[in-house]
Amino acid sequence: MKQQHNEAHDHAHDHNGIFGQRTELYFSLLSGVFLLIGFLIKILGADTQSVWFYLIPFFFSYGFGGYYITIEAFEKIKVGGFEIDFLMIAAAIGAAYIGSWAEGALLLFLFSLGHALENYAMIKAKKSIEALGDLTPKAALIKKNGKVEEVGVEALKINDIIVVRPNSKIAADGVIIKGNSAIDQAPITGESMPIDKTAIASTDNLPKFNAIDSAHVVYTGTINGDGSIEVLVLKLSKDSTVARLIKMVSEVETQKSPTQRMTKKFEKWYVPIVILVVIILCFAYLVVNEPFEDSLYRAITVLVAASPCALAISTPSAVLSGIARAAQKGVLIKGGKALEDLGSIRTIAFDKTGTLTEGKPKLTNMIPFQNYSKEALARLVLEVESLSNHPLARAIVKDVESQYNLVHENVASNVNAIQGKGISATYQNKTVFIGNEKLISDEGLTIAPELRSKMEGLLREGHTAMLVAHGTSVVGLISVMDVPRTTAVETLKRLKSIGIKRMVMLTGDHQNVGDAIAKQIGLTEAKGNLLPEDKVEAIKELMQRDGKIAMVGDGVNDAPAMAYSTVSVAMGAAGSDVALETADVALMSDKIEMLPFAIGLSRASKRIITQNIWISMGVVALLVPATILGLTGIGLAVVFHEGSTLVVVLNALRLLAYNEKK
Template sequence: MNDIVELDLPLLLPDVGDQSDRCLRRLERSLQGMEGLDEVHLITPDDDSPIRLCLHVDRAVTSVGDVRRAARSAGAEITKRFGHVLWDVSGITHSRRARSVAEALRRQPGVVEAEVTLSLVRVEYDRMDIAEGALRNALADLGVRVDAALRSEKGPLDAPVVTQPSTAGQVASGEKDAPHDDEHAHGGPFGERSEIIFAVTSCVLWAAGFAAELGGLLPESALTTVFIASGLFGGFFTVREAIQGVRNGRFEIDFLMLVAAGGAALLARWEEGALLLALFSIGHALEGYAMGRARRAIEALSELAPPTAIVRRGNQESEVPVEELVVGDVVVVKPNERIPSDGFVLAGTSSVDEASLTGESIPVDKQPVDDPADAAERPRDVRKESRLFAGTLNGSGQIDLQVTRLAADTALSQMATMVREAETNASPTQRFTNRFERVFVPSVIVLAVAVLLGGPLLGASWSEAFYRSMSVLVAASPCALAIATPSAVLAAVARAGRLGVLVKGGGPLENLGTLRAVAFDKTGTLTEGRPRLTDVVPAERSSEDELLRTAIAVERRSDHPLAAAVVRDGLERLGTDDVPAATDVRSITGRGVSGAVEGEEVYIGNVALFEERGRLDPAVRAAAEELLQTGRTIMIVGRGSRPLGVLGLMDTAREGAEEMILQLREMGVERAIMISGDHQLVADAIAEEIGLTDAWGNLMPDDKVDAIEKLREAETLVAMVGDGVNDAPAMATATVGIAMGAAGSDVALETADVALMGDKLLTLPVVIGLSRRASRIIKQNLYLSLGIVALLIPATLLGFVGIGPAVVFHEGSTLVVVANALRLLRYEHR
């Protein structure tokens, strides 16, 4: 006989941040061969508790204790061996630089994976081969400074810790980081502004030399000196990137620019070589500035929460840093101040503007919880009217807040970190362009060599062929192509964050922009999730009083939304709380619930439950079917051998559901499907009211996964919208999993590809519209960048365009691409 053992993953793998981490697979593989262990898999609980590892143990072969010890030992071994870091960094000013740094890290022995963006470095590494200090040293050698640890070895979302990179040669473990030379850390003598200062200096020198040449103000030797100085300033950072690229075994765009500039110098065309490097450097600098705007939009999320809070401890009030708040502290929030931490209203009433987190512009009225002790024990069950989130803005009333989360664990903090981490998740288009560049750049070099060697054979002089070859290098360099996708993805993710939506990278963003089918869970997503008891139909040998008293007794012990409705509305109908106690209450998955009342066995559930038991009374069946025809959810109640009757409940559609479906249809979503465990007639009634194209009812939890798989076969790209908790398997099966009302839900934030922080349905068309706009801009950028290259290559081959005009078009297209992408920061849904 098998026993099932469930172990919380944070206890086994404390360093793992989410379900995509490779260490989860490593843990599963390490246990699968264990004798007496029949099955190993992950499960997502139906609440905000941690993901668990489920072990099916054959106790005839081994003991549960041995399996627990083996799992803990395997987890400890994996945790000991594999490290994970997520660092906030500076010194990376453009996407090509980020890619170069990532390549350099991946070449380090022991690095399993490395992803780098303009401000983040994420690394998974094997501690047997490399230590964290060595990774810091490698970054320092590349001119990248670690500013903060957003994810440390202690957990997925520890508070940021300001650090300095260790010096080369420092022991990786056990030593404090020493201050690092500022020029090395920032990549230049003027710190973070070095590149823009060098670029502007290069351009000024070139312009001065050009003006002096036109006016005949300087001799030839002096002009040459000015242009050489311009080229040195313009090529300073380009040389560094080119060398790093060659070390990584790749010829990057920077390398092509240097070769072309060097070629111009060999031909004594100092002016054109300097122009190339000046414009290339200023293009890099402006690209970094423009991309910085998108980064700052993301970083602004984490700055919404105030740095300090007024804490009342005893009769004393004092101002403390928010990092020092502990769970249970009482914080005084004055009118028109931002709320410093997640918690609930202990005293006072006010309205709170939650737009910064959820994107919902209408302030939410807040009032104190009924039972502070219960709210402190179960904070995720606190109703919306009493929940408070860090970073939101208090209205005109003063309120007392009881803290339920540490500063590093607030919904705002988690969202800000995840939005920034999403930058490291490349989109399909970005991965394609990266692969394309790896082939295209060497091909350009081959083409340039062919032009150089073939020119004299076609009658051109060696100098003409060489100049034309250098012009081809400039014309064919895919700078705009390299930045086309990441700039749009970064801007769109930043804008989504400001709208109260977490998009985890370019993949979900692009998929949202092209999907044609969306599946919705019913309860709590399309409907309020607060059904009402509308019908009480007692059986022939029963009464309404007995039916309600029995149903309430059992359902009081259940946490299902239908049970709460039966208890709430049933007690109101009875007019008394005099209800017997139920014992031995058990859930019957997909069928109902059972228990014992006053010594008699009680079953409450659907038609299938009573058909399986062979106790479905014909009159009760008829009453149930009649209620089903009207779109009610039915609950048949039986006590002992007697049927007591049928209860009819109805869930109401959420506000904005019909308008949301209409907007999706207008945007090109051809199918909107509801998947539900309710009877098909109930699903049909809701679907008709809202305007859905399909409604699939009578689905067990596993059936929902099958339904999504079937839908993917028909439509290829499918989104699944649910609450991110009990819908996690279906969401994981869909192309894009979308969680509604994810604010304050760790599970929803971790499992979904896209998380709508608020529970407003009309946010969904907004984010899909943003994704569609981003997809269009990505395509525009790709067409523009490839089109410029396609035009310039033949123009330079035929001699119509030289190095100067080629670099103007080249850098101009790069800036146009970035500016086009930044339009997403101002996206407004109409």
Template sequence: MRPAKLALDLPVLLPDALDGRDRCVERLSDTLREANGLDEVHVVAAADGHPARLCLHYDPAATSLTRIRTLAERSGATITDRYRHLLWTVTGISHVRRARTVAETLRRATGVIEADVTPGLVRLEFDSTLTDIEALRGQLSDLDVQLADRARATTDDDPGHDEHGDHDHRHGRRELWFAIAASTVWLAGFLLEHLTDVGDDALTALFAIAGVLGGWFAVREAATAVRNGRFEIDFLMLVAAAGAASIGRWEEGALLLALFSLGHALEGVALGRARAAIAALAELTPSTAIVRRLGAEHTVAVDDLQLGDLVVVRPHARIPADGFVVAGTSSVDQSALTGESIPVDKQPVADVERAAAAPDDVTAASRLYSGTMNGSGPLDLQVTRRAADSTLAKLATLVRDAETQGSPTQRFTDRFERVFVPFVLATVVAVLFAGRALGSSWTDALYRSMAVLVAAGPCALAIATPSAVLAAVARAGQLGVLVKGGGPLEHLGTLRAVAFDKTGTLTEGRPRLVDVVAAAGIDPERLLAVAVAVESHSDHPLAAAVRRDGGARLGGIPLPRVERVVSITGRGVTGVVDGAPATVGSVALLDAQGHLDADIARTASQLQADGRTIIVVAHGSRTLGVLGLMDTPRDDAAASVAALAGVGIHRTVMLSGDHQRVADSIARCVGIDEAWGDLMPEDKVTAITRLREEEGKVAMVGDGVNDAPALAHATVGIAMGAAGSDIALETADIALMGDDLSRLATVVGLSRRASRIIRQNLVLSVGMVAFLVPATIAGAVGIGPAVVLHEGSTLIVVANALRLLAFRPPASPLSPRRSPRA
């Protein structure tokens, strides 16, 4: 008996799995492979509007479809119940070094499989048979980290942003005030020492107070890290300050802690700007909505909106939910979500019942998104997504999740620090004893070793990459682009080749009538009238294009009467027009009927060479002429492709399932370097693999649905028009929220800028250490200057990264359209 197949949607089997690459998918596949009668288990990427699926090949003689389905569903439920995911908004983690300490502690906790922490966010995967949510809360509480509000064990959890922001803002202010107080007290002591005859005991007391104020928060961080077997930068600074005090250099020890705390506080304030830009996404949706029920209007909480509710959107008010327009016309500012700078005209759907049954098929001209701003016209909106499932909510969650995704450079620097800090401690001990062996006093040797300790502290290195990634992700979100973490950001910033899907990406995604060539002596209007009349009885996509565009050219001219229409699959349509037989179809069909004369054949051949799809029209005994149809390039395609060259992309390739001549024609129109036609879906994956071998890295741009397999195999998968498309948001590494190809050059430019800033930060941070360590070993630089240079480099690195928040995309060469395409 032949093997049978069963494909099951992954979101049904594993609701918490992010995509087909999630660890839980591997666990489920491994479990099912052990079942009797199952021959193969593999993941089928999302495509054709379907989510990713788990495909099961089984032997019907050994097992049954029902048994396999039940096993898969039960196994999925067991894995989902056992392996849980959390994304918590928290307070008490205000800077990157603190986040790393918390992450290391959580990873060592029983039952925790993975922990990623960034200031304000904790993402966890844990085994619920070994631990539970309350135990994890306790772990965080022991680290003085609290949830901003109650949290749920889901990947899209979004506990209270306001409380989180207020708490960490207050904590940051306390750190800043302590740092300012420490600096003020130190400055007072310094002035008294040099301008008055105050006693040494009073000066020592002032510097000691400055040191306590400056080291107040560092002591807690250092103690937590040491308990977990890690020696962090805070510990190094405390040891250096204590060493300076032990040899009577109270002034320099206090200066170290005062400037360290000041730099630390300013770093937190600066990074708070980037986090605030990200958090602002979640604040766009209003808290209440006006709902019309039983003829009356009621104000309800947005969270209480139900599918099918009719919401009244007042002029100049934020739209409270995802849905479609039932009544009214207006212009909607979608810039917060899609980055479009010009408001988009909205109009009601033609069929409310059909739109409600298939909301994903509603055209952009009638779709509304939560958090966008209505213009001057009132609108009636029918809700198609609950508040937690809105495009804006998903975007905010994905952007926050992206904060916790480290980049390759960041992972490297983290590994480097684990080795570097113990090396620094060993170097300090070596300098201490080497100095004594070379004849220096214990006091001088200890002072020099403490100066080395300050110089070698990798503060700037620790913050160099995460600060740039955080700022770039935040800025991309403001521009209507979702970047899923530092990995895609860095890869896109260094690759030089981009592959495009053709249909719907470089082209409009629907054929248009572009050529009407009448035969000698034939009125073009007669040619069009016969073609439109006959094609009005066909549901083929080419027929729809002839009806739409041909009818528009004819204006209000009456169409002839058509009878006895017959569709010839794959070849055309025949019928009787005004009593005479008519044929509208392919060259082969007309040739078989004897209607293809030499002139028409030459015209058809020439149009085909230009990439047209040909329809020949005959009526009675005459051939009336030829129609040329083409999936026309987007208005902004050529300019967008040209803009890529300006941001460093040296090779562009178009992948298409169309005939090679059609692909070549489109490529010439939009300026693509290479066109690869006649490709099946699996061939596109092979093409991406080939490009990766040739170029090392390649980005693939598509719609995120039909192109999902190719997107998954590219170094960076980029989906466009992702607003409202869950599959596009889930499958792509980068998602352009709007249906605007010009955003591609924007995100590439932002990634290039981020990569440059990361390199600049690394050079500055490593260069400062490389300069200071030899200088302090040689005795050319003491603790005071080392502190100033050390903390100064940290602040410069953060300020350099924050420049990304002011990134401005290059001016578009095209005027933006006011109305979206239908």
């Protein structure tokens, strides 16, 4: 039924009319203008003029005010739905029948204004999201056989090479193969600062798009800085991150929030009951000693008072405003359910690698021993590790170069990887071993007690520690660790301050590593040694204990656990298909600090939805008894009733200006 309602709604607004998309708003304002003219004529010259003189402006007011409502009511009746629009038309015709033309016109004017504003709010919300669609440039400069020519973006194929000039939009998702530049990614990820991007070293054996280091990846619609770059196209325009975002946001409406579903159910029963009560009230004159006209007047006044217009738009307008505000900040919230659920969360589970930590090992300690200096140890480690292709070795080389300002001189040779233990090589005519305790013991070298205790201390704190031997003696100890994100501590503090009670880390790493990082950044607890299926079990346990739970991860290896949680939040979802598909909330940038904003926005939306429901139900609860008892006339009923609709829409629009309180 709701699907049909939506189709009817969309259909009613497909024909933009003579003033384009704002036709409904202009029609509503014209209805108000003619209402005012009729009202003034009636007051100023009612005695001298014919009744038709002021009825003509009211006719026009009815025409403009009732045009869109009638189309919509008719569309819904065709699919078997008697909804609020139908009640409004009935009330306006009834008002005209009993001679209350001004009140009927006022009713249509205010209802159409509320409707037009709701529509405007929805168009504005959708526009701020669909603005993403305008991000994609229409043409691209393609490089073929050394020549550059302009083609439409739809003509681009995978593995084409496009040239992106300085300060122009990037036309496809891909990887930089030449040049470097600072790219403004704000349109996609919400990041305020441009990100430095460089060309990838080689395009041989490229991994999947979302596995490529983000320092080389560019997205459609982002803006190039001052450098000219060449990009290898890796996604067609229809599959680009922007295209997927637009598709998902346009589907967002179909995921109704719990409150929306509840109000829809309520309306389904409520509207027929109102119609029944109104019909019964028409015959009140048979019981009460009054003329038929009085009974009819009361029945029509009740019809106006009882229409739950404000209730009907209280939730959708707030949900759409909330989702639009989130999209402006690079947070994609999929539907009202996710928006409402996120605010009620008190426990958050985090994946460790890449979510709370950088996801890249960093050199954390360089401890020389015997009579070795720190610089000599750094030089030895750099020369030997630069011969290895192991990711850990690459990370060590990078950090040694930057921390100690060294450049390797290719003076080590004969590198050899020893499976599960470390590496050996020749340096200064002596053999070097870098690896774990087992490697050193197997070579018959002794480890001094003080070095052993230092190593054990580092291991307890979650570091990966390696001993370094040169010739016959152990000359030092180095350690690496996946370090926490610089923003993690602050973000967790903010989460705690907004009432998140428990923050749990789920990791495949050793329990020691988990505990060490949890302590460093202020988590409540850490669960280590977890495979993806163990994470699902952990989520189930947490849900039994705490009811609702949000899971924050990168959406790739966490997909099963995320699917099981109440609300799943994917980090750095730009470019990651899996994250966009599986998550309820996607943080487009790789910034965990957007999480408190998303939760705060969700709570603000929930507050506004609750306020709106109280306003709309409160007005109906007061007006219906007052009109049945004849305490209010139709004019007052119209003003109160439609006034509440306007208040509700304007209240929802406040969300478009939401900012997290620091």
